[in-house]
Amino acid sequence: MKTWTDYKNYTGIDASIEVSLFEYGLIWHKNKYCKQDEYYFVYDTHTTDNEGNKLFGSSYLSKQDLIGMFDNWASKTDIESFTGQSFDVWIESFPSCVHSMIQYYGTDNVLGTDCNPQPIKE
Numbered sequence: 001m002k003t004w005t006d007y008k009n010y011t012g013i014d015a016s017i018e019v020s021l022f023e024y025g026l027i028w029h030k031n032k033y034c035k036q037d038e039y040y041f042v043y044d045t046h047t048t049d050n051e052g053n054k055l056f057g058s059s060y061l062s063k064q065d066l067i068g069m070f071d072n073w074a075s076k077t078d079i080e081s082f083t084g085q086s087f088d089v090w091i092e093s094f095p096s097c098v099h100s101m102i103q104y105y106g107t108d109n110v111l112g113t114d115c116n117p118q119p120i121k122e
Contacts (some may be wrong), residue, residue: 001053003121005041013099022054022122026102030097038062038096043107045117053121057107057114063094066101069110079104 004018010027012020018073020027034040038060047055070076076087082104083090083097090097102110 001120005121010042011095013096018122021056021120025107026099028098033058035062037064037094041095041098041111042120043102043111045107045114047117049119051108051119053119055117056120057111057117059111059114061095061098061111063091066094066098066110067091070082072080074101074105 004021007017007021010017010020010029012027013024014020017027021042025046026041028041030037030038031040039062040058040060042056042058045055045057049055070079070087077080079090079101080087081113084102090100098110
């Protein structure tokens, strides 16, 4: 089983990867499989395994994918109201803006449902 220290090369909302992962539920990084404007995200599924370990899903998401959500179903007005920023300013903070998107719309809507979430030990 992986521990949070296996994710040292990731970035999150907090300066601490451990806090970002276990309190905010989201970390990301670019790996060799990422497209140009894409990041690999690890996120809290808000479930646990039989031993009580938090389960985390993973997903790739690009800035263009996120913008596309606003062309299809998400509301720029809602996210502007939620974050207190204009959409153009907010989207420029990608990938960190994904956190506020998840807070407002939920992980399943933004990153999808991971059918095989994995435990990460604190």
